[in-house]
Amino acid sequence: MMITVEKDKSGNILRAEVSGKIEVEDWDSVAKAIDPVIAENGSVRLFLDASDFAGWKDLEAARAHFKFVKAHHEKVERIALIVDHHWQGWMAGIAEIFVDTEIRTFEEDQKEVAEDWLSSDEQSSFSVLTSDSPDIIGLKINDKLTGEDYEKSLLPLLNELIAQHGKIKLYVDMTGFNGMEISAFWQDFNFGIRNWSHFDRMAVVGMRDWMEALTKLMSAMIPVEMKMFDVKEQEEAWRWIKS
Numbered sequence: 325m326m327i328t329v330e331k332d333k334s335g336n337i338l339r340a341e342v343s344g345k346i347e348v349e350d351w352d353s354v355a356k357a358i359d360p361v362i363a364e365n366g367s368v369r370l371f372l373d374a375s376d377f378a379g380w381k382d383l384e385a386a387r388a389h390f391k392f393v394k395a396h397h398e399k400v401e402r403i404a405l406i407v408d409h410h411w412q413g414w415m416a417g418i419a420e421i422f423v424d425t426e427i428r429t430f431e432e433d434q435k436e437v438a439e440d441w442l443s444s445d446e447q448s449s450f451s452v453l454t455s456d457s458p459d460i461i462g463l464k465i466n467d468k469l470t471g472e473d474y475e476k477s478l479l480p481l482l483n484e485l486i487a488q489h490g491k492i493k494l495y496v497d498m499t500g501f502n503g504m505e506i507s508a509f510w511q512d513f514n515f516g517i518r519n520w521s522h523f524d525r526m527a528v529v530g531m532r533d534w535m536e537a538l539t540k541l542m543s544a545m546i547p548v549e550m551k552m553f554d555v556k557e558q559e560e561a562w563r564w565i566k567s
Contacts, residue, residue, distance in 0.1 A: 329357035336365035336401075337442060343376040351388045355396075362399045369401050369442050375408035375432055397423035404438035405429045428467065428502045434530075434555065437499050441466075449473045452481070453497070457566055459489040459524075464497040471507030479515060486522045494523060495565045499530030499555050523548045527565040530555040 327350040329340045338361060340354070361368045380386040407429050430438040449469045453462030461481070485492045504512070526548055553561040 341373045345381040373406040404442040462495040465501040469504035474508040494526045525549040527561040
């Protein structure tokens with residue numbers, strides 16, 4: 325068997341691990357684990373470690389996979405997907421277009437973050453972190469950054485702080501980042517071009533390789549002092565942004 329499933333301590337959360345290539349028979353076992361949880365709770369959330377996923381054994385296994393997704397996606401609220409290859413994240417992003425399930429990808433060193441997200445009920449795509457310095461704003465990106473959240477919540481907050489202090493410092497926790505809507509991207513880009521002189525420095529935590537490359541490209545166009553930190557360096561990031 326290439327897929328193992330076990331019930332988590334939380335009522336509607338299941339933990340699954342995929343290793344090697346998936347076979348047709350694996351989906352029967354997954355259904356036997358998931359269907360009773362859905363019957364009892366109305367829905368299920370899935371912690372899925374696919375870091376060792378190597379594809380499907382044959383075409384029939386792939387068809388069984390898609391058939392399973394079609395039959396269950398309306399009852400699967402969230403999937404926290406642990407990946408080890410970029411193509412796995414891309415596949416998850418494509419899949420989310422066609423299903424009702426909220427899917428977020430995490431790297432292997434982010435399993436605790438994945439578990440927290442899976443069991444939470446957060447709705448906003450970002451939250452504000454407290455800071456003891458009035459000119460520092462801390463942000464935690466919780467999911468895919470939406471154009472609505474950016475326009476109605478984030479932009480007014482940033483504009484207010486700029487009006488109060490002239491120059492501000494920005495701490496951004498990207499560990500929960502799951503992409504951004506195109507409208508949010510253009511708002512962010514335009515805001516940065518117009519207001520870069522109002523940012524003293526920026527600390528970015530938990531950025532993955534491809535996001536770091538994109539950020540470095542944008543920082544070449546927007547000359548703000550910026551420093552990247554690993555997810556385990558949050559305290560160091562706060563010290564740097566306050567210095």
